[in-house]
Amino acid sequence: MSTILPGATLGVIGGGQLGRMFVHSAQRMGYFTAVLDPDADSPAGRVSHHHIHTDYADVDGLARLAGLADAITTEFENVPAPSLEHLAIVRPVAPGADAVAIAQDRIREKGHFVRCGVDCAPYAVIETADHLAAVQPNLLPGILKTARLGYDGKGQRRVATQAELAAAWADAGDVPCVLEKLLPLDFECSVIVARGGDGHTVHFPVQRNLHRDGILAVTEVHPQNMPESTARRAVAAARSIAEGLSYVGVLCVEFFVLADGSLVVNEMAPRPHNSGHWSMDASDVSQFELQVRTLAGLPLNPPRQHSAAIMLNLLGDLWFIDSDVQEEPRWADVLALPGTHLHLYGKTEARRGRKMGHLNITGDGIEAVRSTADFAAALLGLPIPLSE
DSSP, X not given: OOOOOBTBEEEEEOOSHHHHHHHHHHHHTTOEEEEEOSOTTOTTTTTSSEEEOXXXXXXXXXXXXXXXXXXXXXXXXXSOHHHHHXXXXXXXXXXXXXXXXXXXXXXXXHHHHHHTTOOBOOEXXXXXXXXXXXXXXXXXXXXXXXXXXXXXXXXXXXXXXXXHHHHXXXXXXXXXXXXXXXXXXXXXXXXXXXXOTTSOEEEOOOEEEEEETTEEEXXXXXXXXXXXXHHHHHHHHHHHXXXXXXXXXXXXXXXXXXXXXXXXXXXXXXXXXXXXXXXXXXXXXXXHHHHHHHHHTOOOXXXXXXXXXXXXXXXXXXXXXXXXXXXXXXXXXXXXXXXXXXXXXXXXXXXTTOEEEEEEEEESSHHHHHHHHHHHHHHXXXXXXXXX
């Protein structure tokens, strides 16, 4: 990839909050931006220089994007891979269609992990009634996951018996699925890597994550958040996965750390990730700036974390804490706490379960940061304690 300097236009498919934060980073570095999204009021489109209101597969819309942008990325993994292939004929596209297509399909994703020598939970592919009948008993209890279009806990169901498995597959519409064996989980973590067109790769510190109802709730990043050996293995695995894809862009790989200390990969996201939002306030370079740099072919310097950090995910439920009547959360009280950084995504309507923003808390040491995070959570009505 050739270097694309500030003053050029960078395009992004998808107008959600990740696209919005990419746009902000690109504009701060001197780029113009173009967003393609069917929502005329999308968060990214509202702040971009250009907003193309078309479907992600609309040929005319893609042509307009290619005419405006010197290089193009995506903010989410469910953009049609053929759209990326179409754009790549005339413009640099990162990540590429092949990598995105693999991330869209859990079956292909598992196969890629295995080829890279990264351990997965024991699993079975279920695409037919014969596959269902052949499932080995030692995979139960497990989690049945649809192969496509599952995120934030959607398209997943726990099953304990063969009968429950059969019922869950039928409820899913007999679509291709993956059954993963339930394992004794200690905690979850993720690694965000950025890989340039020249193969140079950098990464952020390993992030320790807590999910509630399948949605990321809390991320902690500091030197004591997990054993060093676990962090090293997670980074090595994430880099291997990126290299195996010949990946260009920002990639997040999520892992389970088991009770015996072993590490298994869960899934990957070919884009910036919620668990990397802390980097906006606690690192000298954010994940979104690295997305800009990889797309534009700029040098990648290893990120340097300068503060301990906790990120709290802010869902629309916070606007309905005391009643069904929408009320603005106590932002002024939260921002009176030291080291608090509020990021709202510009969404015009709060809805339960909808990602509305995040709160980063930074400080010199993790104990002070945790104390502040607990105060902030109490003010917002989030569950206390934050860790489990």
